[in-house]
Amino acid sequence: MKNVPLVVTGYGHVGRAFLSLLREKAEDLxxxxxxxxxxxxxxxxxxxxxxGRPLEVRHLSRAGEAxxxxxxxxxxxxxxxxxxxxxxxxxxLVECTVSNLDTGEPGLSYLSSAFRGGWNAVxxxxxxxxxxxxxxxxxxxxxxxxxxxxxxxxxxxxxxxVGLVSLAGARIEGIQGILNGTTNYILTRMGEGLDYDEAxxxxxxxxxxxPDPASDVGGWDTAAKMLLVTNACLDTxxxxxxxxxxxxxxxxxxxxxxxxxxxxxxxxxxxxxxxxQGGRWSLDVRPSLVEPSNPLVHVNGTEKGITxxxxxxxxxxxxxxxxxxxxxxxxxxxxxxxxxxxxx
Amino acid sequence: MKNVPLVVTGYGHVGRAFLSLLREKAEDLxxxxxxxxxxxxxxxxxxxxxxGRPLEVRHLSRAGEAxxxxxxxxxxxxxxxxxxxxxxxxxxLVECTVSNLDTGEPGLSYLSSAFRGGWNAVxxxxxxxxxxxxxxxxxxxxxxxxxxxxxxxxxxxxxxxVGLVSLAGARIEGIQGILNGTTNYILTRMGEGLDYDEAxxxxxxxxxxxPDPASDVGGWDTAAKMLLVTNACLDTxxxxxxxxxxxxxxxxxxxxxxxxxxxxxxxxxxxxxxxxQGGRWSLDVRPSLVEPSNPLVHVNGTEKGITxxxxxxxxxxxxxxxxxxxxxxxxxxxxxxxxxxxxx
Numbered sequence: 001m002k003n004v005p006l007v008v009t010g011y012g013h014v015g016r017a018f019l020s021l022l023r024e025k026a027e028d029l030x031x032x033x034x035x036x037x038x039x040x041x042x043x044x045x046x047x048x049x050x051x052g053r054p055l056e057v058r059h060l061s062r063a064g065e066a067x068x069x070x071x072x073x074x075x076x077x078x079x080x081x082x083x084x085x086x087x088x089x090x091x092x093l094v095e096c097t098v099s100n101l102d103t104g105e106p107g108l109s110y111l112s113s114a115f116r117g118g119w120n121a122v123x124x125x126x127x128x129x130x131x132x133x134x135x136x137x138x139x140x141x142x143x144x145x146x147x148x149x150x151x152x153x154x155x156x157x158x159x160x161x162v163g164l165v166s167l168a169g170a171r172i173e174g175i176q177g178i179l180n181g182t183t184n185y186i187l188t189r190m191g192e193g194l195d196y197d198e199a200x201x202x203x204x205x206x207x208x209x210x211p212d213p214a215s216d217v218g219g220w221d222t223a224a225k226m227l228l229v230t231n232a233c234l235d236t237x238x239x240x241x242x243x244x245x246x247x248x249x250x251x252x253x254x255x256x257x258x259x260x261x262x263x264x265x266x267x268x269x270x271x272x273x274x275x276x277q278g279g280r281w282s283l284d285v286r287p288s289l290v291e292p293s294n295p296l297v298h299v300n301g302t303e304k305g306i307t308x309x310x311x312x313x314x315x316x317x318x319x320x321x322x323x324x325x326x327x328x329x330x331x332x333x334x335x336x337x338x339x340x341x342x343x344x
Numbered sequence: 345m346k347n348v349p350l351v352v353t354g355y356g357h358v359g360r361a362f363l364s365l366l367r368e369k370a371e372d373l374x375x376x377x378x379x380x381x382x383x384x385x386x387x388x389x390x391x392x393x394x395x396g397r398p399l400e401v402r403h404l405s406r407a408g409e410a411x412x413x414x415x416x417x418x419x420x421x422x423x424x425x426x427x428x429x430x431x432x433x434x435x436x437l438v439e440c441t442v443s444n445l446d447t448g449e450p451g452l453s454y455l456s457s458a459f460r461g462g463w464n465a466v467x468x469x470x471x472x473x474x475x476x477x478x479x480x481x482x483x484x485x486x487x488x489x490x491x492x493x494x495x496x497x498x499x500x501x502x503x504x505x506v507g508l509v510s511l512a513g514a515r516i517e518g519i520q521g522i523l524n525g526t527t528n529y530i531l532t533r534m535g536e537g538l539d540y541d542e543a544x545x546x547x548x549x550x551x552x553x554x555p556d557p558a559s560d561v562g563g564w565d566t567a568a569k570m571l572l573v574t575n576a577c578l579d580t581x582x583x584x585x586x587x588x589x590x591x592x593x594x595x596x597x598x599x600x601x602x603x604x605x606x607x608x609x610x611x612x613x614x615x616x617x618x619x620x621q622g623g624r625w626s627l628d629v630r631p632s633l634v635e636p637s638n639p640l641v642h643v644n645g646t647e648k649g650i651t652x653x654x655x656x657x658x659x660x661x662x663x664x665x666x667x668x669x670x671x672x673x674x675x676x677x678x679x680x681x682x683x684x685x686x687x688x
Contacts, residue, residue, distance in 0.1 A: 021656060025513055032579075033512070146687050150510075156657035158510030164688070165509055166494075166502030168377070168681040169369060170674055235376075295663055298642050307664075312365060312674035313500035314666030319639055320651075322658030330514055330656035337512040343490050343683075344508070 003036045004340050005087050007080050007119075009043045009110045010097035011066055014124050014151070017325035018094060018332055019057045025333065033341045040087060043080035045106070049073045050083055081113035089118025092336055096124050099152075101215075101224055101240065104131030111147070115139045122335040124151030124328045126224045133228065134237040148335035153228050154179055155328040157304050157321030163233035170310035172233055175272040176294075179225040181302035181323050182209045182216040183248050183268040187287075188300045191260040195253045208302055218247035219268060219285040226270035226283060229306070234272075236281070244284035251287050263292040267299070295319070347380045348684050349435035351424050351463075353387045353454045355410055358468050358495070359440040361669035362676050363401045369677065377685045384431060387424035389450070393417045394427055425457035433462025436683065438676055440468050443496075445559075445568055445584065448475030455491070459483045466679040468495030468672045470568045477572065478581040492679035497572050498523055499672040501648050501665030507577035511654055516577055518653035519616040523569040525646035525667050526553045526560040527592050527612040531631075532644045535604040539597045552646055563591035563612060563629040570614035570627060573650070578616075580625065588628035595631050607636040611643070639663070 008015050022037055029035045038054035049060050051073040059073045060066060068074045084091065093114035095107050107128030114121045121140070123129060128136065129149055140147045153159045154177075163172065178184050185208050189199040200217070203209035215221045223243040231238055248268055256266045269288040274281050290297045295317040299305040305319035321327060352359050366381055373379045382398035393404050395417040403417045404410060412418045428435065437458035439451050451472030458465045465484070467473060472480065473493055484491045497503045498521075507516065522528050529552050533543040544561070547553035559565045567587040575582055592612055600610045613632040618625050634641045639661040643649040649663035665671060 025656075028515070029513065156660070158506060158660065161505065161510040162502060162662075165682060166505040166678065168685070169373065169677040171372070295642060298639060312369075312666070313671055313678075315664045316500070316502065317663045318506075319661045319663075320659045322656070327657055333513040334510065334657075338509060339687075341512070 001030065001034050001036060002340060003038055004336065005040045005091035006037050006094055006336070007041045007043065007083055007091065007114075008039055008094040008096060009080050009106070010095065010125070011042050011044055011060065012096065012098060013325040014328045015042065015096040016057065016061070017329035018096060019060070021326065021329045021333055023056055029337070033337050035337065035340050037336065040091070041080060041083040043083075043110070047074060047076040048078040048080060048083060050075050050078055080110055081117070084114055084117040084119055091119045092339065093119050093121040094332055094336070095121060095128070096332070099125040099127030099130075101127050101130050101220065104128040108132055111136055112139060115143045115145045115147075118143055118145060120146045120339050122151065122332050122339070123147070123149040124332050126152045126228065129228050130224045130240055133231050146339050148339065149228065150335050151328045151331035153225050153232070154304050154306070155321060155323045155331050157306065157318055157323070159229050159306050159318070160232055162316060162318055163229060163308060167308055167310055167313060167316070170313045172308055172310055173274060174309035175226070175229060175233070175306065176296065177226060177229070177270045177306035178267050178296055178299050178304050179270050179306065180216055180222040180268060181304055182213065183219075183222070184299065184304065185302045186217070187248060187256060187266055187268065190251070190253050190256040191265065193257070196249070196251060217249050219245040222268055222270050223285045226272060226285065230272045230281065230283060234281070238281070238283060242283055244282075244286070246286040248287050259289055265290045265297045267296060269296070345374065345378050345380060346684060347382055348680065349384045349431050350381050350438055350680070351385045351387065351427055351435065351458075352383055352438045352440060353424050353451070354439065354441035354469070355386050355388055355404065356440065356442060357669040358672045359386065360401065360405070361673035362438060362440060363404070365670065365673045365677055367400055373681070377681050379681065379684055381680065384435070385424060385427040387427075387454070391418060391420040392422040392424060392427060394419050394422060424454055425461070428458055428461040428463055435463045436680055437463050437465040438680070439465060439472070440676070443469040443471030443474075445471050445474050445564065448472040452476055455480055456483060459487045459489045459491075462487055462489060464490045464683050466495065466676050466683070467491070467493040468676050470496045470572065473572050474568045474584055477575050490683050492683065493572065494679050495672045495675035497569050497576070498648050498650070499665060499667045499675050501650065501662060501667070503573050503650050503662070504576055506660060506662055507573060507652060511652055511657060511660070514654035514657045516652055516654055517618060519570070519573060519577070519650065520640065521570060521573070521614045521650035522611050522640055522643050522648050523614050523650065524560055524566040524612060525648055526557065527563075527566070528643065528648065529646045530561070531592060531600060531610055531612065534595070534597050534600040535609065537601070540593070540595060561591050561593050563589040566612055566614050567629045570616060570629065574616045574625065574627060578625070582625070582627060586627055588626075588630070590630040592631050603633055609634045609641045611640060613640070
């Protein structure tokens with residue numbers, strides 16, 4: 001049996017879903033993997049929940065809301081880094097803050113202080129990784145720590161596991177994916193007859209699209225995920241500036257419906273393709289006509305999918321995987337298990 | 345840099361493809377994973393190729409045939425177990441013999457002697473695993489060794505990686521797959537208008553079906569793979585007798601074509617579904633009508649696919665992956681890398 005101290009940074013939808021899932025899975029984790037995760041702190045911008053004993057949702061929330069005022073477990077001004085330093089090396093940071101794709105903060109600081117303290121980290125937020133993945137990997141390695149981020153690269157769709165574990169030894173010769181559920185939902189509904197504004201409104205009403213959908217419909221969420229998958233699988237250091245991005249706003253319903261009638265589909269495709277003679281890869285995100293023979297043509301609604309093309313293993317396509325906070329939480333938990341479980 | 349001594353058992357299509365791939369990938373394995381695999385012996389029923397130095401294809405073959413008579417590297421009567429015992433613990437057996445699904449031999453003896461010698465093992469052959477997976481896993485664990493067998497469970501389609509690594513922590517609530525390329529090819533061609541005998545003959549002419557296709561068309565190859573995936577992912581000990589198996593012989597071309605006209609398809613589906621209240625799972629293989637909404641409906645020709653249904657990650661479907669000897673060799677190599685690579 002191995003106790004795994006955890007510090008969770010960020011207590012939004014994903015952080016809460018993670019704590020709930022941890023409680024639901026506690027018995028299973030001990031029985032199947034010999035692991036006893038213990039949440040020693042949950043950090044927010046203004047302080048930490050921290051009491052010296054493992055925390056559960058009931059210590060942190062009242063009526064579904066974060067409970068700070070009057071909570072004996074709340075330490076105003078305490079930082080995650082201090083908690084980690086106090087606990088000593090070997091634990092795991094669970095990074096669930098809201099991503100800022102320009103600065104990488106606050107995730108960047110949290111991840112850096114975890115590695116400096118000899119902690120591993122799993123991340124569901126993209127910002128820090130988009131801004132500084134190569135530096136973070138180097139810092140982790142220098143401290144004997146491991147960084148995993150399945151939760152940031154399409155949640156429960158196992159993009160990184162397949163690229164890094166299942167295709168180990170193969171040369172990846174191309175990657176193509178539908179990596180954003182919101183835009184895929186909008187395009188699917190447009191194929192069924194709605195115009196762009198109607199489809200977007202429906203997605204917002206259903207809670208699929210955010211009130212400000214710019215990052216999704218502009219293609220930036222897709223671009224960030226493709227960037228992370230590419231940099232992780234190819235060990236490259238491309239930046240968001242290297243990705244050509246075109247979103248789905250302004251796309252014509254006629255085009256989407258015509259494609260559908262022919263068994264094709266218009267999808268917001270992210271593509272990574274090698275340059276000539278070992279040159280730079282080209283990375284782009286754009287609405288694309290997908291042929292009936294492409295397995296991604298069947299990925300509809302909020303589903304996501306990815307295809308890896310390789311030299312020795314052929315093409316492997318993955319579709320599905322829950323993408324709500326519970327799916328992201330399950331991806332975080334999976335990464336933790338794979339860091340700490342015994343060899344198998 | 346880590347030297348990894350290997351002993352390859354079986355020198356048929358897969359064994360040869362493995363040696364070729366190893367040579368092709370040598371530089372890459374050292375650069376990307378810090379691994380230097382060294383084939384210290386290749387075992388056949390009558391003896392071993394073994395010279396004390398790492399072997400390559402040119403030491404073992406003449407004009408594409410195994411070269412024993414007059415070959416200074418050939419040791420008649422030498423067994424793989426003796427070589428392993430002489431090398432000491434820490435190497436990896438690469439099991440590529442032809443499977444016997446009833447006795448598990450000769451793989452069962454090879455694998456057992458590897459574990460007793462403190463060696464890990466990767467397997468592309470199913471026989472030993474179908475007959476004795478739980479006992480082999482226990483023996484491996486008792487000797488601090490690891491057993492992986494991606495190559496035996498749909499080659500380059502990463503069924504086990506996804507079930508064991510990507511879905512770690514999730515509860516698998518069902519598995520469904522198209523796990524045999526030959527029968528899927530025959531059914532696909534029947535959908536296109538051929539009758540069963542024509543489609544089978546075409547598959548044989550193309551080298552897709554074997555001269556004796558009984559194991560494929562009878563559903564037994566599919567059943568063996570589903571059994572292995574289920575036992576591996578659920579940690580169960582079902583046997584081939586627990587699988588209800590019906591093959592595709594005698595299936596009517598009218599039925600297959602009618603399904604296709606409606607956007608459905610007849611597929612040889614393997615299904616594992618939980619029993620009530622934690623009871624025994626039901627395992628079956630049979631030709632099934634697949635609905636248009638099922639992602640496996642689009643798996644055509646020699647392609648394979650598998651869907652895992654889970655509690656916390658939704659459904660994840662995988663399709664593709666080369667299934668020829670090169671694909672199986674790539675799966676063996678992948679498993680070796682994942683046993684020996686540093687944590688990442």
